Amino acid sequence: MALPNFSSSSDSTPREFSRLIGLKGWSYEKAREMKVIIVGCGGLGNPIARLITRLGIGNLVLIDNDIVEIENLNRDGFEVCDIGKNKAEILKRKLEKIFENHSVRIEAIPKNVLEIDLQEIVEEANLVVTATDNTSSRIYVNDICVETNTTMIDTGFTTDGLRGHVRLIIPGKTACLRCSYFELPVLDKTNLSDKVDLSMKTGYAVSPAPTLSFLASLAAMIAFNVLFEISKPPNYISVNLAEMKFSTANLKRNPRCEICSALDES
Numbered sequence: 716m717a718l719p720n721f722s723s724s725s726d727s728t729p730r731e732f733s734r735l736i737g738l739k740g741w742s743y744e745k746a747r748e749m750k751v752i753i754v755g756c757g758g759l760g761n762p763i764a765r766l767i768t769r770l771g772i773g774n775l776v777l778i779d780n781d782i783v784e785i786e787n788l789n790r791d792g793f794e795v796c797d798i799g800k801n802k803a804e805i806l807k808r809k810l811e812k813i814f815e816n817h818s819v820r821i822e823a824i825p826k827n828v829l830e831i832d833l834q835e836i837v838e839e840a841n842l843v844v845t846a847t848d849n850t851s852s853r854i855y856v857n858d859i860c861v862e863t864n865t866t867m868i869d870t871g872f873t874t875d876g877l878r879g880h881v882r883l884i885i886p887g888k889t890a891c892l893r894c895s896y897f898e899l900p901v902l903d904k905t906n907l908s909d910k911v912d913l914s915m916k917t918g919y920a921v922s923p924a925p926t927l928s929f930l931a932s933l934a935a936m937i938a939f940n941v942l943f944e945i946s947k948p949p950n951y952i953s954v955n956l957a958e959m960k961f962s963t964a965n966l967k968r969n970p971r972c973e974i975c976s977a978l979d980e981s
């Protein structure tokens with residue numbers, strides 16, 4: 716199939732991004748230089764990656780060692796033909812089809828985030844997004860983002876599939892994950908299971924696509940606000956989609972936090 720006409724619609728913005736011209740703070744030149752890492756390419760990470768790609772972000776790193784199973788098909792982004800394939804690798808292929816790989820460089824890492832040298836990758840990134848239900852992974856990413864002074868967005872949803880949150884972590888400015896979750900376990904890199912330890916009777920997190928896509932949109936919009944310095948969004952947003960309640964807060968840093976308390980407020 717012939718490519719559509721990608722000739723420039725302005726001095727330097729390809730035509731496929733022309734409808735973003737005029738959006739406050741955005742420019743193609745800025746977007747194409749940015750690098751975003753997404754940890755977890757499932758029902759949350761998949762729509763987050765697709766939304767971020769459509770903002771013109773030029774560099775993406777997708778990390779997930781999981782494979783698509785038939786139980787994942789209710790989530791946005793998965794199809795029957797994806798079953799048995801690695802989530803990061805198939806997401807990379809799907810993203811490259813959006814613009815025929817015209818404007819985005821994507822690296823898929825089909826490994827558990829705990830098994831890779833994440834710090835080396837994060838040091839080059841503008842933003843890291845966690846879209847995984849694995850607590851150890853989220854702590855690991857949190858600690859590396861604090862250490863490297865890298866902005867992080869954490870997403871998650873409750874096991875009933877009706878409530879969720881998005882957190883913005885700017886090291887030295889906002890609370891990190893360890894500031895407010897004292898019950899977080901000590902990082903255990905010997906436990907590399909991606910399966911969340913659920914106490915629910917069902918043994919799995921109920922995951923309706925509308926809930927996950929809603930949270931993904933919220934995370935992508937916060938990413939946009941932060942990357943392009945549009946605004947200073949609250950660092951904690953929670954949603955209750957059963958009652959259609961939406962609340963925000965600015966979580967305070969914990970001066971006794973073992974990870975981020977040594978950082979000066981900058």
Ligand SMILES: [Zn+2]
Binds near residue numbers: 890895969
């Ligand atoms: Zn902290």
